[in-house]
Amino acid sequence: MIHPLTPIYTPRLVLRCWKPADAPLLKEALDSSLPHLRPWMPWAREEPSSLEEITVRLAGFARDFQEGRNFIYGIFDRDESTVLGGTGLHPRNGPDDREIGYWLRQSAVGQGYVTESTAALTTIAFATWPLQTVTIVCDPDNRRSAAVPARLGFACQGTFPTKNGAPDRDLDLIWQTSRTAWAARSPLNTRRPQTVH
Numbered sequence: 001m002i003h004p005l006t007p008i009y010t011p012r013l014v015l016r017c018w019k020p021a022d023a024p025l026l027k028e029a030l031d032s033s034l035p036h037l038r039p040w041m042p043w044a045r046e047e048p049s050s051l052e053e054i055t056v057r058l059a060g061f062a063r064d065f066q067e068g069r070n071f072i073y074g075i076f077d078r079d080e081s082t083v084l085g086g087t088g089l090h091p092r093n094g095p096d097d098r099e100i101g102y103w104l105r106q107s108a109v110g111q112g113y114v115t116e117s118t119a120a121l122t123t124i125a126f127a128t129w130p131l132q133t134v135t136i137v138c139d140p141d142n143r144r145s146a147a148v149p150a151r152l153g154f155a156c157q158g159t160f161p162t163k164n165g166a167p168d169r170d171l172d173l174i175w176q177t178s179r180t181a182w183a184a185r186s187p188l189n190t191r192r193p194q195t196v197h
């Protein structure tokens with residue numbers, strides 16, 4: 001069993017729980033990426049936020065993480081000097097599932113970072129909890145987002161009426177992998193993430 005607070009090291013990334021002290025790095029990543037994020041991330045339409053507001057937000061994320069309510073990770077480069085994006089393991093679909101969400105700063109798109117972080121989080125999710133499935137939900141029009149689970153071999157479940165209150169769309173495109181399917185995936189995707197240096 002892996003404790004969810006343990007940082008995850010992949011070949012190019014560190015995924016870890018946010019700390020309030022990450023606020024300047026997160027603000028820089030968000031403020032440099034708003035036109036890229038706003039079409040797909042409703043919260044980005046409320047940005048920019050002040051450093052103080054982001055610090056409070058990150059303290060809330062850390063509290064949720066520590067108390068097991070929601071697991072929102074920062075995606076950092078390996079020396080943790082740059083925020084590349086954010087991701088999360090969200091308990092939105094009952095006790096047997098975690099849903100992965102993600103975003104990248106604009107300058108980090110096109111390099112496979114979210115495919116790498118999502119593969120690592122999926123492996124960690126199954127190693128951490130007795131889950132049956134890991135799910136990814138996106139806007140059917142968000143082709144870059146849908147390409148991530150497709151690239152990792154998640155099965156497309158189809159298009160369903162939106163749940164979880166997405167304010168600006170009627171349909172969710174849902175992707176899923178099961179514990180057994182993930183364990184049997186292609187050797188190309190089997191590199192195990194590390195949880196220690």
Ligand SMILES: CC(C)(COP(=O)(O)OP(=O)(O)OC[C@H]1O[C@@H](n2cnc3c(N)ncnc32)[C@H](O)[C@@H]1OP(=O)(O)O)[C@@H](O)C(=O)NCCC(=O)NCCS
Nearest residue numbers: 037040102103104109110111112113114115137138144145
């Ligand atoms: C969705 C989002 C995270 C996808 O970003 P992305 O860069 O396309 O995804 P990845 O980081 O996995 O990179 C894949 C791209 O890198 C390329 N790539 C380069 N090196 C790679 C590697 N080692 N492994 C995999 N892909 C690699 C792939 O070919 C692909 O590029 P292409 O689409 O031009 O062919 C990003 O577009 C984003 O932040 N969008 C705004 C927020 C958003 O929509 N979030 C999702 C809401 S559901």
